Amino acid sequence: MKRRDFLQTTAAATVMPALLGGLPIGAYGFSPELFELTGGATQTDHVLVLIQLNGGNDGLNMVIPLDQYPALMNARADIAIAQSEVLPLTQATGFHPAMAGLRNLYQNGKVGVVQSVGYPNPNFSHFRATDIWTSGSDSNVTISSGWAGRYLDSEYPGFPTGFPSTQNPDPLAISIGSVVSNCVQGPTLNMGMAIASTSSFYQLLSGGVDAAPNTPAGHELTFIRQVVQQTQVYNTAIQRAAGRASNLSPLYPAAGVNSLADQLKIVAQLVAGGLQTRIYVCNLGGFDTHVLQVPATGTTSVGTHATLLGKISQAIEAFQDDLARLRVQDRVVGMTFSEFGRRIRANSGKGTDHGAAAPLIVFGTSVNPIIHGTNPVLPASAGVNDNLPMQFDFRSVYASILKDWFQVPQTTLNQLLYRGFPYLPIIRPGVVTGTAAADLNVPGFSVYPNPVRGHATITFEAGGGHVQVTLFDTMGREVQRVADRVLPRGAQQLSLDASALAAGSYYCHVQEGNRVSSRLLAVEN
C-alpha cells in the first residue's frame, strides 16, 4: 500500500473519530479536500520540530568516535567518556551513556546522526554564531531573516495581512518558550509566535504570571493584560487544539524536571490536536560548558553535560512514544542544532571552550536512521585551538529537509538559502518517493505485561530468519539474551524471566536481519 493511499484512507475513515485521551478529535489525515483548505502553497500535513541547544553543545562527548580513542584521550582525558561506557550505535560510533533513550530510538530506526555539521570560517561568538545558524547565512554575511521564516514567507506570502483566516486559522510557526525564534523571522516580521504552555501562554507573552498590584496602576495593568490576552489572535486556535488531545506517553518526566520534555509535550499535544502549524521551535539552554562539564572527581559519565544530554534523550524518546500513541508519528520529524561545538581539547577547568563543527540528531519515523558521514578524525595530540573540521554545511541539512519534507522545489531552495547546497538523504528515501519503504521495524513486537513482575511474554512476527532477543539496561549493558536462533516465520511468543533482575528500566531489543525494534520495559519487584 502506498503511503499516500494509506493517508487518504485515514482521512476518509475519520467518520469514525479517533479517540485521544477520551476526546474525539478531528481529522488530521491527508486528503486533497482537507489540503485545499489548509491554504499553504504546498499541501502538506508535515511538521518540523527544531530543537535549539543554546550555548554550544560538546559534540565530541555526545557522538563519540570509538575509533579515535587514543587521540580523544590525549586531548580530553579529564572529560572524555570511558570507552566501556559508550553506548555503541555502530562498531565505530557511539552515544554518550546518558543517551540510552536516543540509542533505543536509533535501533528502532527513528534517529539519524549527521556528523560534523558546520560552515566555512566558523564564528566563536554565541550571538553571531546563533545568527548564522538561524538565518542560514554565510559566516561573513549578515541576514536579518531566518531560514525557516523565509520558507514560510514563500509559502504564505503577505503574512500577517489577512491572517489568521478560515484557510489558515493557526500560527505558521510556534516557539515553545520565552521568545519567538529567529529561525522563523520572516523578511519583515516574525512568522511565529511564542507560547509557554497551552493554558497560560499569554501570561508569558505579557511578562509573567505575577499578580498585578492592588493599586490604580495594577487596575489598569490588569485591564491591559486582559486585552493583550484577547488580542492574541491565535489564542483560541491553540487552546482548542490543546483541548482536543492529551499526552499519552508515560515516559515524560514530571513537569518542571526536564524543560525540553515539557516543551515537546506541548508540541505533541498541538500536533495531535490538529493545529496546522508547520514549524515548532524548542530550546534547551546550558550548553556553554566552560567549566566542570563533568564532575570535579569521579566518573565522567555524569555531571552537567551528561544531565543535558540525558534531558535531550529522555525528552525525544518520550516525544516519539507520545507521537506514536497519538498516531501522528509519521507527520513529524525533528532535528537538534547548536550554534557551535566545542574544542577538541578540554581546558584546565574540566570544561571546553567555544568550538566549530558538531554532530546533530534528526528524529522521527520518517528520518533516515543512519549515520551521515564519518567519524571526525582527531589530530594525534590536539592543541588548545584545534577544532573539528566540517563535513556537512548546516544548510545542506536545511535544504534537504525543506526539499524532502516540505517538497520545496530546488529553484526556491536556492533562493531561500541564496545558493545550492549538496543534498543529504536526511528523510528516508521511501518517505520521499511515496513508495512503501522496507519496514525497518519488527512487526507486532510487544512485551506484556509492562511493568513486569516476574514473567512477561514477548510477542512479535518472525520472518523466518535468525532472531536475537536481548535485554539491555539503560547503560546499554546486555543483561539477558532471551533468544539467539532461527525462528520459524509467523507469530512468536517467548517467555521472559525477569525475576532475577533489579527493579528499573530496561530495553527489550529484537533484531532479525536488518529489522530491529526495542521497547522500554519497567521491571518491578
Place this chain on the structure above:
Amino acid sequence: MDRRSFLRKNTAVLTSPAATQRAPVTTPPAGPPETVSRFANTQLPTTARSSAGLNPYTGPWGAAQAAHLLRRTLFGPTRTQIATAAGQSLTQVINGLLTTPAVPAPPVNVSTTDTSVPVGQTWVNQSFDQAVEGVRRSSLRAWWLGQMLTQTPTLAEKMTLFWHNHFVVEFSEINDARYGYRYAALLRQQALGNFRQLTKDITVSPAMLRYLNGNQSTAGSPNENYGRELLELFTVGKGPIIGPGNYTNYTEADVQAAARVLTGWRDNNVTMTGYFTASRHDTSIKQFSSAFGNVAIPNAGDQEYKALVDLIFNQAETARFLCRKLYRWFVYYVIDATTEADVIEPMAQLLIQSNYDVAPVLRALLSSEHFYDPINFGCLIKSPLDFSLGVARQLQIAFPPATNLVAQYGMWDYLNSITNLQQQVVGDPPNVAGWAAYYQTPQYHEMWINAVTLPRRNQFTDLMISTNGYSRNGARISIDPVTLTLTFPATVASDANLLIAEYATLLVPIPLTPNQLTYLKSVLLPGLPDFEWTVEWQDYLAAPTNAAKRAAVNTKLQLMLRTLMGLAEFHLS
C-alpha cells in the same frame, strides 16, 4: 450529509468548541471591531486612592520621582532628562517645566503641489486655496507633531495639547489650515498662561468662530452652538439637572443669553482674524440666571464678549471644572470625595486667587504630596501620542534633520498616521468634547486600549525595533539599541542584569517583578550564563566597526526591547 461537505468542514471542526475545551478564554468578537474594550470599566474602580492633599511634597527626590514627573509632563522623557531632573531639586525642575519656550517657526511647505511658496517656506500667510488645503493641513499636523516630538523639557507642549482637547476645533471641519495654524499658535502662546484670557481670545478666533458657527450668529438668528459649548464644555461645565432646562451651573436661558452676547462676530479669511459687525449684533440686555447671580449684561458691542467671559469666570465652578480636567490629564481619572476636597478644591481656590493663571496651579499640583504618592505612579494609560512619541523619544530614534525638511515632515506625517490608527490625531479630536478618554465615564483612559488599537501599538513598536524600520522620502527611522546602549555607563551596558534593569526603569513606570526581569534576561541571553553578555558586548566594543559583532549584540538588544515594549506595563505612564 454530503461527504464532500463533511470533509470541507474539517477546518471548521478543528476550530469549533470541543466538548472538554478548557475554560474559554475568549471568543472571537462578532460584528464590527470594538471601539470600547469589553474589559474596560463598567463602573469606576474603587482601588485605594491617595489621601494626601495639595501640601508641598517634602519626601525623597530621586530618579523615581523625577521619572514620574517627567513621564506625566513630557511626551516620554529620555534617560538623560530623567537623570538631569533627579540631580536637581524639585523646585528647579518645576521652574524649568514652567518656562515658556521660544515661539517656534511656523510650518513650511513640503509639497510641490503647493506652488504659492517654495518648498521650505511657510504657507501660513498665503491666500486660501482649496486645491492645496490638503497638503497644508498635512504640513500643519506634521509641524505640530514635530513640536511635541522635539519639545524641550517644558510643559508647553503637553499643555498646548491639553488646551487643544479643551477648546476643541477640528481642522477637517474648519477647512483652512491657516486658521488652524493661528489656533495652534494661540494655544501655544497661552499654554502656561491665563485661562480666562485664552477663553476670550479663542472666543473670537477665526477657527472657533467657524468651527462652532459663531460666524453665523446674528441678532435676528442667534446660533447657540458656541454659547452652549462655552458653558457646557469650556468653562463652568454641566452640573446635575435640578429643573427643566436647569443644569445647576447654567440654564437653557443662559445658553440663549450667551449666544446673543456673541452675535455679530465673523471670520475674515483675508486677514485671518475674527471681526465684529455691529449691525449683526443683538444690542438688547442679556439677562442671566441665578447661577450667575442674576447678572444682566448690557450692550457693549465688540467688548461685550469679555463681560460674558468675566461673568462666567466669576463662578468658582469654572475653576473647579478646569482643575478636574487638569487632574485627569496629569494624575488619574478617579476623583473621589477626598481628592475633590483635598486636591481639586485647593487647586480651584488657587486658580481663582491667581486670577486664572494656570502656572501656579500646575506648580502646586506637580509639587504636591498627592502627586508623589506612589499610589499615583504608573496609573495613567498612555494616549496614542504619549505612546508613539514616547517610543521615538525614550528610545531616541534619529529623525531626519531640519536640513532635509521634506524627509523630516514626511516622518512627522508618518507618526501622525500611526497615532491616527491608534485613535488620536492632532488637529482632529473626534468631536467638540475632545477625546473620550478624558471625559467618558467610567472607562476614561481605558478608552485608548481595545482589541483594535492594542495590536496597532504593538505593530508600531515591532516595526521600530526591527532592523529595517520605516522608510519614506529616502529617510529611514528605527530604534538603534546599540547606539542607545553605548550612552549608558560602561558598567551598566556590559552587565546583563544592570542593562535590563536600566531599560526597564526607563520604559515602564512601575517595578517589574523578578520573574519578569528573569524573563527579559532569557530573551537577551537564551540559555547562556550572564557573563556571555559581557563577553559579547566587550567583543563589540573592541571592534566597533565590525558589522558582524555589532549585529550580534544588536539582535539580542532588539529582541529584549521588543519583548519589553510588548509588556502591558509599557502602556502605562
